[in-house]
Amino acid sequence: MRLIPLTFSGLLLPLLLSPVATKAGGAAPKYAVADLPAALRENAHAVVRRQDELLTVKSVSRTVETVHRATTILDEAGSRWAAELVYYSQLNHINYFRGAVYDANGRQLRQLRGQDIRDISLSDGFSLATDARGRVADLSQPTYPYTVEFEYEVVSDNPLFYSTWQPQPVEQLSVEQATFRVMMPAGMALRYQESHLPAGTTPAALGAGAYAWEVHNLAAREEEPDGPSVAELTPAVFTAPAQFEVEGHAGQLNSWADLSRWTYELNAGRAELPPALVAGMQALVLGETDERARIRKVYKFLQANTRYISVQLGLGGWQTFPAASVATNGYGDCKALTNYCQALLGAAGIRSHAALVRAGSDEQDIRTDFPSSQFNHVVLCVPLTQAARADTVWLECTSQTNPFGYMGGFTGNRHALLLLPEGGRLIATPRYGAAENRRERQADVFLDAGGNATATLRTLRTGLEYDAVAGLPGLELSEQKKYISNRLALPNFTLTKVAFQPLPATAAVPGLRETLALTLPALAPPSGKRVFLTPNLLSRLPTPAATVGERQSEVWLDHAFTQLDTVRLHLPASLQPEQLPAPVRLSTPFGTYSSQLLALPDGTIRYVRRLEMPRTRFPRTDYPAYLEFRRKVATADKMQLVLLKTDA
Known part of the structure; x- marks a missing residue:
């Protein structure tokens, strides 16, 4: 499977996730940073000063998208907005691409020149339509703050894709003013869906076939732990045709059946x-x-x-x-x-x-x-x-x-x-839940009287847990060791053996068995008469950050999984457990957890841990209870076993 990041090819055009453009001109200062309201600078790395998007539908076979955006970049973390990428392909061509950059006082530093624009391929390796290319310009400046302004127009003969308007697609970006207009020809209807628009925002009445939306003073937002992305929460308008034509092939798009039928034919x-x-x-x-x-x-x-x-x-x-x-x-x-x-x-x-x-x-x-x-x-x-x-x-x-x-x-x-x-x-498509996404680990840890150890780890990963390691067997041994070493949360160790064995092809979901041998110097160095050891070597779940102020978004648990760890501790005769911690059992809507230490007749100590998390969503008011569950799990995962030195 190609695990290639999704890039926006001609198929997805135009989904705009970068700044827009305007024609540079006139000596009068504009976009002075001093004019920015303080509320728009709070928690922001960049501020959209002005964004105007216009979709003009010429016919069932042609659209024109005109974009103008000016963005003030406040610091280095906002520098991504200093560059603009405009997509084109055989069915989409760029009429113009202009820009300018201004200093903090709004004085123009320079205009975008032809030699500043690079032409690049945007093939992503798997998409339906990958003949897309892009023209990219970068107006970055060494001194902050400054403002970039871009303007471009794209004519498309692929009207399956109308514009998506999303003026605030990422966190730590505020918006001073943004508008979206759509102009439809007589006899053609616009299909649209609004999302998270401010109360009272409706399409302005501009006459037959004309639509307009506008937002002002959107404060920067920050993504919250275990929550949706900002793009899922901020204003957006999605548009689509009711009828279209691509290179002579006409179709309707009022239902999923319409799109299916056109593509099939x-x-x-x-x-x-x-x-x-x-x-x-x-x-x-x-x-x-x-x-x-x-x-x-x-x-x-x-x-x-x-x-x-x-x-x-x-x-x-x-x-x-x-x-x-x-x-x-x-x-x-x-x-x-x-x-x-x-x-x-x-x-x-x-x-x-x-x-x-x-x-x-x-x-x-x-x-x-x-x-x-x-x-x-x-x-x-x-x-x-x-x-x-x-x-x-x-x-x-x-x-x-x-x-x-x-x-x-x-x-x-x-x-x-x-x-x-x-x-x-x-x-x-197939659903992969906690039953399929499993990580089962068995470990044998041999501890000596000085606190040094050797260990054998046998781990089975299936389903989505398998995805991250699926390519490991095909790598050179040195690359395998490098990858594994970067993922093992141990302070000091040496890998002495690495081996992999895939599950049989007939398994319900694919899986990979991994066998590691390690040396662990100073795993649990003695402290006086005692040795302190955390049996949970590799599966400690961190506590998510607490929300500052009132939680704003729902709790999204999008990755279901099951973890099962069994660690057998082989101790020297000179070390005996002082007291075994009490078992921990948690059962909540957010997940179930258990961990327990047992002294076995053969002198070994067995640690068993099980954590299962669902794929589901909860209202924001449940976040404190979810956070408490995660805190209890994190506390239990750090539980220490105290061993006494009997020969001291």
């Missing part, structure tokens, strides 16, 4: 395979009665005989290469490889459906209540017909190494849109 008739390959697929599954095993064989063939390459241009961001082309060349983009796998399965007598999904390990799910183009990837959905209950196999077709049927953090736990001739529907 665009790619219909491209699944024909060479006769020899059809015969090969039939032979591959001949005699195999288990449906899942037949799918696995075809998927294994796909992975062994294809590779991902991004080759889409223009409409190719949506329309796949024919399956025969992939059969001949052995490569394709996500659409082409998914279409090819669908054709291979069809040759083997197995029905499947392509599905659009928003991919990205850090991505939130789509807005399911606002049908619009929110996707950047294609996967394959294979309904099982022989299962005792309704079941589905999901296939990531762009990776040569992805475990069979596993979506992971890249495309799991979200919604995908099935592409069907009659119009598809949203369907949930």
Whole structure:
């Protein structure tokens, strides 16, 4: 699986997460920092002084987006706003890109010049449409504060993507003034969804086909522990067409079925395979009665005989290469490889459906209540017909190494849109909860009388816990040791052995067994007659920061997991436990926890810890109770075992 950060390609244009532009001109000072209200400087690294966005819909096949933004950068942490990236592609071209920079008193220092603008590729390695490029300009200054002003206009012949207006997308950014206007031609309707607008904010009446929104004096916000991002909480307006046309292919977009039908029809008739390959697929599954095993064989063939390459241009961001082309060349983009796998399965007598999904390990799910183009990837959905209950196999077709049927953090736990001739529907991709996302560790620690130790750690990680370590077996030993050493929360140790063993391919979710051997000098040095040792070597859960003032956001627990630790302490005869701490058991809506120390008949001491956390959300008023649960867990995790030296 490609764990590649999501970048905004032509598919997602225009989702603006950087400053906007204006034409530099006139000698009169403007944007003086002294004019800023004190409330907008509080907790802010940058202030949007003025942001004006205009979406002009010319027709069903063309839109024009004009953006103007001036941003005062208060300190180095806000310097990201000194640069502006404008996206373009075969279907989107830039009319102009201008800018200027001003000192703290509002005097213009210089204008943006042509040689200041760089042209870069924006391919992200997995997206539906990756022919996107960008022009980027940086007006950073060595002395703070200063103000940058950018202005640009983009003409798009891909009107599937109307503007998203989000003037305050990140924390520690305040907004003095921001406006958003949309101009629609006669006979065309605008579809929009508002989110977190200030009370009383409604589209201004500008006449038929004209809409406008405006906000003022938005104080900077800070993200709170275990809460949503600021982008989920600040004002936004999402827009989408009701009808559109891309390079002569017209469609409706009033429902998910509309988008599904248009995409399906665009790619219909491209699944024909060479006769020899059809015969090969039939032979591959001949005699195999288990449906899942037949799918696995075809998927294994796909992975062994294809590779991902991004080759889409223009409409190719949506329309796949024919399956025969992939059969001949052995490569394709996500659409082409998914279409090819669908054709291979069809040759083997197995029905499947392509599905659009928003991919990205850090991505939130789509807005399911606002049908619009929110996707950047294609996967394959294979309904099982022989299962005792309704079941589905999901296939990531762009990776040569992805475990069979596993979506992971890249495309799991979200919604995908099935592409069907009659119009598809949203369907949930595989859900990975606490039962699937497990980390089970067994440790044997041999302590000597001087407090030095050796240890063997055997760890199994499954589900989303597996994602972070999936690539380790393929690394050189030195790289494996470097990665592991950076993640082991031990003050002083030496790795003497590293080994990995994957779970069998038939496991319900993929997993990796890791075996480590370590030396731990001065793990528990004696202090007089006593030795103090924390049995929980590696699984201490930190306490989240307390909220300053009243909590503003909900509690979002987005990663469910189960941790199970068993540590066996092998002690020398000269050390005996003075007293074992009492067991700890916690059961709350936020999670369950238990830990216990037991003295065993063979003279060893066994420590057992179990923590399970759900994937769920709670109202902000529950944060104190959640914080108390986390504090109790952190306290229990630091529990010390006191050993007495019997030979002292």
